[in-house]
Amino acid sequence: MDSRTVALVRTTFKAVAAEEGGREALARTFYAILFTDYPQIRDFFPAAMDAQRDRLVQAITYALDKLDEPEKLQPFLAQLGRDHRKYGVRPEHYIAVGYSMKKALRQYTGTELWTDEVEQAWDGGLEVIANTMIGAAAKETTPSAWRGVVVERREVLRNLAVVRVQLDQPMQYAAGQYLSVQIPSRPRMWRYLSPAVPPNASGEVEFHVRSVSGGWVSPAIVTNTAVGDQWLLGSPLGGLGLPRNTKRAMLMVACGTGLAPLRAQLMAMAQRRTNPKVHLFVGGHHPCDLYDLETLSQLAMANKWLTVTPITESDENPWWYEGPTDPERDLPGLEPRLTGQVGKVVANYTLWTDRDVQIAGPPSMVQTSKFRLMAAGTPADHIRHDPLF
Template structure:
């Protein structure tokens, strides 16, 4: 029955464990082709967890007989994996390793039905990824040089780069980035300015506790460093015909919303946009001057600064932030989800949320509890 055998699919899904099945997949794959090991970072824990999560979701979608999203996801995965140097030959080893690991895990019950379903699942995964990668003719990545690095706050850096070749992306999309301090360890970053024909690009990066890449970017990035950027992903957007907009940004989560606002400023008429920009301390609201400049000439934009604490800590003096001229809303104190929902449910708005995973989850939950339609709430994958 293959992909129609629900019982076999459910059985396969029970095996998806990053420390057992997925670890076995990588062991088998590297044994088949030692060159594959060089495509991955030394520590595979994060890679195994991501693989397990994706495979579990994929099987869940197949069980529910939903094909469109899994196929689109696998196609994007295949296109994106070109940036790692994955070739058509590598997919042969992946197919053998994944099927072999599944057979080993279920050796006590590996009957004809389970084997057939596993073979069809693996062929679907590898076939779609391989086909999408082969069909993609553009470059798998762009290289860029750091031309400026600004420590905006203790935890946030603004890094400006010049791309060797321009990269087109829609406002609000994100890319993955590889920096010289951590080869083969790609991190999600969102451009903070719209795509530039001349190749200029800018990122706002927040240091994540325990995050090796973000910490290295903030502490070690130097002018002249060479970065590598993937092709763009994501669908965060504003529908200019879809009604007024609520935006909620925590810290460097401002970047994609800032890009969308800058893009909207090209038009004479826009839906009303109300942006809540939050940080822990007032000094964390590092880009209020830019927001003030845009709002001062675009009456459709309103900005409410929000800080969890009303006063700055002593270390803030090392990263002074100039308060913008009058024109923005008075700064509010409190947690961002609580402040946003003080104003109501925002149920009549398109809602875009950007920031850390905990902030996104809390803000979304608070808005839905107030009556906002979850189908009108957008955010990128919750990955810190």
């Protein structure tokens, strides 16, 4: 796409997004038009649409930000196209989505801003998006979705569980990627989870899930998952992972269950002969939130290239926690626990200008940590994280 087309598309979207509540209103209008004009498509979506609307806005925002960076946009769209096979999406559905999006935008921008040139620009942008997704889906030979059976559910904290799922066939994903997951009690409510282990021939996947207050899916996973439950898993997504030819030392920053994709990478690296030096900072609000230090201790003891530093915002555990006060105290191979906000502690720890940086955790933590590192001199193109959906 040329610069003029990109500018017109971005300007139109920003005109809507600049209004208070504009993005959410656009998403609501888009789905209202889509379901009215193409009622058969409604069956692809869950009854509760709040999370779906948020995800749509976030995906559009990310795609528009990358319109002039095809080397980043095309892999992202290709992954989405492969993943959307799980819905049974066909090429004609992309036409319906594109038409509904243009109709919703035209309703919000008005005739003064929505000119013939703007419409042509959006036609071009939506065509790029649709063709990339359709093409990637058509070339894919893997299953549209994997079936899995829960073989273990272990409660780590009252709001956090480790779930192991045995797939019906092995899945090839890169350690660090994430998957969309559907559980039986929440049909059509797909949620993203990161495997905490690298891919393996036995087809076993481990997930670390924290219950999100007010969420539909994560509380159900943490409290109601039982051995024998049948799960569906979509195609792997995301761009985290260790480049095989890199010699640059790594900085990994995790908070909460954001540890999972970084842990999977460390486990994969432990199977290699040589690795760059890695410094992992793993954070949480309370000491008990550092739920997987025993595994990290074992990895650090067995691999001298790995340094692990725990961080908590508070030195005290919540009133309901009944385990050890300082989980890291008796574990070898770990650096002394630090206190403070994760991003601030990491940015002030030392200069990271020569590191390949990966950040995983809640979106607000990822953004804050990224900005602090950049302010301290770390180049933006050294920092990687998944889209903040």
